[in-house]
Amino acid sequence: xxxxxxxxxxxxxxxxxxxxxxxxxxxxxxxxxxxxxxxxxxxxxxxxxxxxxxxxxxxxxxxxxxxxxxxxxxxxxxxxxxxxxxxxxxxxxxxxxxxxxxxxxxxxxxxxxxxxxxxxxxxxxxxxxxxxxxxxx
Numbered sequence: 001x002x003x004x005x006x007x008x009x010x011x012x013x014x015x016x017x018x019x020x021x022x023x024x025x026x027x028x029x030x031x032x033x034x035x036x037x038x039x040x041x042x043x044x045x046x047x048x049x050x051x052x053x054x055x056x057x058x059x060x061x062x063x064x065x066x067x068x069x070x071x072x073x074x075x076x077x078x079x080x081x082x083x084x085x086x087x088x089x090x091x092x093x094x095x096x097x098x099x100x101x102x103x104x105x106x107x108x109x110x111x112x113x114x115x116x117x118x119x120x121x122x123x124x125x126x127x128x129x130x131x132x133x134x135x136x137x
Contacts, residue, residue, distance in 0.1 A: 017130035041083035049101040060092040068114040
C-alpha cells in the first residue's frame with residue numbers, strides 16, 4: 001500500500017484592507033459576496049432578507065474569520081447575498097451586525113469554508129488595517 005499526495009488548487013486568496021477595523025469586516029463581506037455571485041450587489045437594490053449575526057472570539061483575527069464563516073452559512077441557509085451590513089455592536093473581540101440581503105436562485109461559486117490559514121489582522125505601514133482571507137472552494 002502507498003500514499004501519493006497530489007497538488008490541488010482549490011482556494012481563493014483575498015487581501016482586504018480598510019482605514020477602520022469595522023471597515024475591514026465590511027470589505028470581507030463584500031469580497032466574499034463577489035466570489036459567491038460576481039458583481040451582484042452592484043446590480044440590485046432589492047432587500048428581502050434580514051438576519052443578525054452575533055460573534056465573539058478571542059482576538060480580532062479569529063473574530064473576522066468566524067464572522068465571515070457565519071455570514072457564509074447564513075448565505076447558504078437563506079440562499080441570499082448580503083449586500084448591506086449595519087454594525088450594531090463592535091469591539092476587537094465581538095461583533096453584532098444586521099445583514100440585509102437578496103434571495104438568489106444560485107451562486108456563481110461555491111465556498112466550502114473561510115480558513116484561518118494566513119489570516120492575521122494587522123495595521124500595515126500605511127496606517128490601514130489588513131489581512132489575507134483564504135476561501136476553500
